Amino acid sequence: MECLMTEYFKHEKSVVEEGAEIGSGCKVWINAQIRSGAIIKNNCIISKDTYIDSGVHIGSNCKIQNGVSIYNGVFIADDVFVGPNAAFTNDKIPRAFNHSWSITKTIVNKGASIGANATIVCGVVIGEYAMVAAGSVVTKDVEPYSLVMGNPAKHYSYVDKDGNKVEVNQDA
16 A cells, blocks of 8 residues: 655555555665654655564654665654664564563664664664764663764764764863
8 A cells, every 4th residue: 555645756566565655765775664653844855675563753854775774663754764684673672572661762862874784772862963873782872973883882082074084172
């Protein structure tokens, strides 16, 4: 079933459930699945083999690369880049037999970038224009304009809006 919202491109082999909101200028590529109740604002790229769950919010001008899984409870602001095969969780205590589990929310703020194969553990806030290095596992909040890397991800340096490493004056 195709969502009847605004004009966007949908590959014939992608699935956009009725009740999903897709903004103008978006491109939804092959094998992407977008569930009812997901909200994707304008001019986003949803690349192949992605999964976007019900209750997910994705702002305008975002790029969600191949193989990304974004689960209910994740809020992604405008201008965010999510690299290939990155994954978000939404359950702090995952058990197959827990029938009363609850979603733990995650927020990715404006302009942040998440590298390929990064894992974002639920309950964190990734600050504006922060960068998460490829392969990192984010278990704690990430400061705005901070570059984090590793497992668990730790602060490495600060970056400017364009992602370039900057020196911080310790005497200021």
